[in-house]
Amino acid sequence: MSRILEIRDVEVTFEVGPLMRRRSILGVAGVSFDLHSGETFAIVGESGSGKTTLACAINGLQGISAGSIRFDEHRIDTLGARSMKPLRRRMSMMFQDPVGSLSPRMKVGNLIAEPFRIHGIVDKNPSVEVPRLLSLVGLTPEFADRYPHQLSGGQARRVGVARAIALDPDLIIADEPTAGLDVSVQGEVLNLLNDLRERLGLAMIIITHNLHVVHHVADRMAVMYLGRFVEVGDTDEIFRAPRHPYTAALLSANPEPDPDKARDRIALPAEVPSLLARPAGCEFHSRCPWVAARCMSEVPEFVQSETRKVACHTPLEPGARPPELEVTQ
């Protein structure tokens, strides 16, 4: 497996507030990871965790203020739009809103052919490529004549996938690929992404807040909180035994469709802190049920084992329960 993406200490800064009292906040605060071809990596976090910002930074839509991004050994964070363009052919991004990410006045056929036009690819004939791509994502050629508003959410998502794979990319970044889709259609889209990944051997980054989705598609996952990774590792292992308290809380907060299932919740007190007022020490300490004195002053380093990285002073043992047991129901 060759390394396709190398992210090192990436930071993204935003300027907020009125002109005079402008302050900068860290949307992404030092993230590092590697991605190999054929691998699916999931980035999980709640709203405001910086996961979409990170995706946009990798794709070059968002400038970074520190760190480096290497795509197939090219340093891409310093490239201008012109030198970035040939590399864009090899990575594509899918956006959250299945219908909203398709230009409303363009027919599906033109939408799918657009990547070819943008990159001036003339040796591929759209009248051949469009039906081929449509059938790859399980749509009939007739769909080429439809407008986005005439598609269901699932169909629009498939068109988005067709467009993403049009130029045979090496990397696909999918931001909430199942957002806005019905349960019965979610599976179709995830299966499609899994199939394509196997068939085309591409690497994939999936950004989502939906943990159930992650479990079924990702090889490795990272949990993000306030712009930082707090836990990174093998998906199966993390689901079996989360080591960071936040991961454990997220996993326990996942409602399951079984009325008799015992619910053993780890309740998180308080709300996510503002990026303008990051807590000192471990940034999760304000909500952590296991908080200790040390957490409030000392920033935890990544504790690294062979397959897992956890940013916590006292990583959880399997099956750990919060000190004062807050079991609901």
Place this chain on the structure above:
Amino acid sequence: MTVLSIKDLNVTFSTEGGRLHALKDVSFDVPERRIVGVVGESGCGKSTLINAILGLLADNGRVDAGSITFEGEDLTRLGPARMQELRGQRISTVFQDPMGALNPVLSVGRQMRNIQYRSGRSRSEKDARSEAMLRQVRIPDAQAALARYPHEFSGGMRQRVAIAMALMMRPALLIADEPTTALDATLEVATIELLRELQQDIACSVLFISHHLGVIAELCDDVVVMYAGEVVERGTTRQVFHTPRHPYARRLLECDPARQSGRTRHLPTIPGEIPDLRQRPPGCVFATRCDQRVDACDKVPPDVAVETGHVARCVLAEAR
């Protein structure tokens, strides 16, 4: 005692392509002090159902047949004035986007006072009640919160304010339309727990609409499964989730990735699309996507009572 009883409700919309049959023979009850969940995917008629109950159908829609009985009154026959009286007082609503229900230019305290305009209490009594209500939905520093404006609250807090306002007048029925969909998982479960607690405290009934099976399973006493404008199955949550009798309900449950205990690379799906509601199939509405289809499915399927309170609109439910 039932608070809300819907009988054979049919709603159609006139569209350019013909009459669209949005709800067909919908019947179910919301008993006193119970939380009834309505599950279904897009196009199943959830929103039409809510609008029909609230008397807020679009101009091109009408109730063709059936009744919606709320505390003894048929809502389909009420005038707009009486309907308005009921809304917000006896029936209240919480929506997916709380900002839609909150007035951005009025403070929360002012809005909560306005809801109590009929109560005849003094201003300070009203404010005290508002504060108590905010405390009940666990808004920190409730007194100060009254002076704040909706945009000063975070998304989760905003939804709690909306819930507090909806329950202010102690309605008999709360209609909650996907109230947790826009929230993150940790907030979602907290909101569900809060709703359950408040419902028991106020002793109201709740009609809870969601596409999230996990949330329904956790919160609701009864479930109504809708597909293409029909109630295909209804019963207690246990009956429907443990022994679903309609093929759609069964397969919908299978599709939920959370149901797959082990890790799988191939998730189950329901191939096909919802039929065009302007040209409903003559027989079972799910027949085109059903993997257990038989000849009898070409005829209108009966509502089969498989157990007390457990009804499925499927010919196969009978045979078992």
Place this chain on the structure above:
Amino acid sequence: MFAAVSDLRSNERTRTMMRVLREPLGAFGIALVLLMVGGAVFADLLTSHDPSRISPRDRFQAPSLDHLLGTDHLGRDLFSRVLHGGRIALSVALFATATSLAIGVVLGLIAGYGPRWLDAVMLLLFDSIKSFPTVMLALALVTLFGPSLTAVVIVVVLVNVPGYARIIRTQTLALKGSEFVTAAQSMGAGTARILRHHIMPNVISPLLILASMDIPVVIAIEAGMSFLGLGVRPPTPSWGSILNDGFTAIRDTPWIAIAGGLPIILTTLGFTFLGETMRDLFDPRLKRRT
């Protein structure tokens, strides 16, 4: 925001036309517009009189079978002058409106999509132009260019462009951050491509409806300037100059003023009815603007 206008798609265009025709006011508007356009286009077939031929013998003749609308103080056939004047009025209106649209759309896209400082500069420019009274503008331009159709067109363009550009700018601004634009950027699409293929098709429809409602205003400007002698030069016929010719002799020969005024009224009514029907059908929200 223009879900309704977006129905205006090629395969639905016939249906759109049918909807306009079904409204009585819309049908009446279309009929009037067709009448005026037909008259202008087929002027040579409808009359054999030369609109500029002076014939002192036939001065101030009342309407008759030969001269359907009578003749003016130089004995010129008014019917022929009205038809030919329609050519001027309509072609100036179409040309000036089309030019304003083209310039307004381009400037609006640049202001809306470009950097913020450029937007600020352009807004200032639009507002400065808009703050000039039309009459002042016309007088100033005529002093520069002399009375001519060019002056008329420039006045119209200057009057229309700021408003059009502002509408396009606002909508471009709204679409700038939308997901489909970001998606196009992520594929490597350049600014020109994004503006041309992704933004323009989505912002132009409401403007087309507004512009069609502006056509009567343009006709009035042309007639007004010609009436004042700032527009077309004699002997070229224009509704405004006919009106002026009739104006001096309105007591004795009212048909001249009627011949000049009636087409202005009818055309204005026609385009207004048509525009309003289209607006009501496709975008009721635009109502507030007028």
